[in-house]
Amino acid sequence: MKKMTEQNLINAFGGESQAHMRYLHFANQAEKEDFPNVARLFRAIAHAEFVHAGDHYRELKHLDGGFVANSMAAFGPGDTQKNLSLAIAGETFEITEMYPTYIDVAKFQDEKLAQRSFEWAYGTEIKHKELFEKAQKAVESSCDVELGKVQVCEVCGYTIEGEAPDKCPLCDAKKDQFVTLKKYLRP
Ligand SMILES: [Fe+2]
Ligand SMILES: [Fe+2]
Numbered sequence: 577m578k579k580m581t582e583q584n585l586i587n588a589f590g591g592e593s594q595a596h597m598r599y600l601h602f603a604n605q606a607e608k609e610d611f612p613n614v615a616r617l618f619r620a621i622a623h624a625e626f627v628h629a630g631d632h633y634r635e636l637k638h639l640d641g642g643f644v645a646n647s648m649a650a651f652g653p654g655d656t657q658k659n660l661s662l663a664i665a666g667e668t669f670e671i672t673e674m675y676p677t678y679i680d681v682a683k684f685q686d687e688k689l690a691q692r693s694f695e696w697a698y699g700t701e702i703k704h705k706e707l708f709e710k711a712q713k714a715v716e717s718s719c720d721v722e723l724g725k726v727q728v729c730e731v732c733g734y735t736i737e738g739e740a741p742d743k744c745p746l747c748d749a750k751k752d753q754f755v756t757l758k759k760y761l762r763p
Pocket of ligand 2 (some may be wrong): 657728730731732733734745746747748749
């Protein structure tokens with residue numbers, strides 16, 4: 577694998593892994609503030625980031641050893657309003673800078689599987705940003721967000737509120753590959 581694409585996969589694995597963990601902590605905080613739907617949204621999206629991290633990780637199975645992952649981690653957690661801002665900033669970075677660049681490099685280097693993994697994440701993060709913005713509007717008025725069931729494609733992480741489509745718009749997986757997150761990973 578070409579070195580730049582390989583490093584980008586390592587960085588993306590780091591970024592997705594940390595987003596996964598951040599969102600689980602944000603979910604617990606939202607629950608403390610009595611925003612159960614915001615908590616459920618964070619847990620569902622945490623699961624999507626877990627899927628992305630796994631997709632990137634699998635493309636690195638040729639490696640052996642330790643590597644430095646350079647990711648844009650968001651530090652300084654706070655209340656749910658602040659945590660939603662951190663989440664939106666992270667998703668925005670991924671959509672406007674990170675994944676478009678990683679996709680272009682992978683295309684240029686003809687690394688098709690890495691490109692696909694980046695494209696799946698990119699397509700999903702757009703949905704995450706929309707969902708977090710919806711939650712932010714509610715929390716700004718001190719209300720929990722109105723939220724239908726949130727479903728995540730186990731293949732590519734695609735996240736949707738409401739019924740899962742017959743075929744995933746990103747990876748073509750069938751409807752039965754979508755999972756609904758309710759109380760995922762609450763310790
Ligand atoms: Fe995301
Ligand atoms: Fe999918």
